[in-house]
Amino acid sequence: MGDNASASASVLAPPVGAGEGDAPSFSYLAALGNCPLVAAVLAGAIAQFIKVLTTWYKENRWDAKQLVGSGGMPSSHSATVVALAVAVGLQEGFGSSLFATAAIFASVVMYDAFGVRLHAGKQAEVLNQIVYELPSEHPLAETRPLRELLGHTPAQVFAGGVLGFAVATFTGMIAGLGNTGSLP
Helix, strand or coil: CHHHHHHHHHHHCCCCCCCCCCCCCCCHHHHHHCHHHHHHHHHHHHHHHHHHHHHHHHHCCCCHHHHCCCCCCCCHHHHHHHHHHHHHHHHHCCCCHHHHHHHHHHHHHHHHHHCHHHHHHHHHHHHHHHHHCCCCCCCCCCCCCCCCCCCCCHHHHHHHHHHHHHHHHHHHHHHCCCCCCCCC
């Protein structure tokens, strides 16, 4: 067991004797030690999986397209960016420039999810209805329908944000982030 533990630790840690002049080492497994990345990906995946469960509960059918689709409850975009921002805050400090950048990024994505994308989906719904009512000889009558489920309601964005916060907090606790042992 000691050999396996040291082998996995060597993948995640920089090589012994690596100084400023040495070339940086590279490992795909090192990404697993990046708490903000893990929290963001995990939150997005959980949100998408919840959409599959929600569809099954509401419509009594499995819809694997929900794993990659946009729209629905909860917002995976919101879950992802909030998890990223919170995990960055836990790792780098909530007063850091990196947290400020992640928080503004999260705000823009969440605003876009229930603002621009929600209204684009409503416009697609109206346009699809207009095309559906066209006579069959009209050149646009056979047009493929536009995707209607693009954005989110404010409740879906909020639920995604809460999910992202919870996932980042849990991931941060596992990684030992935010435990300084003293108050400022």
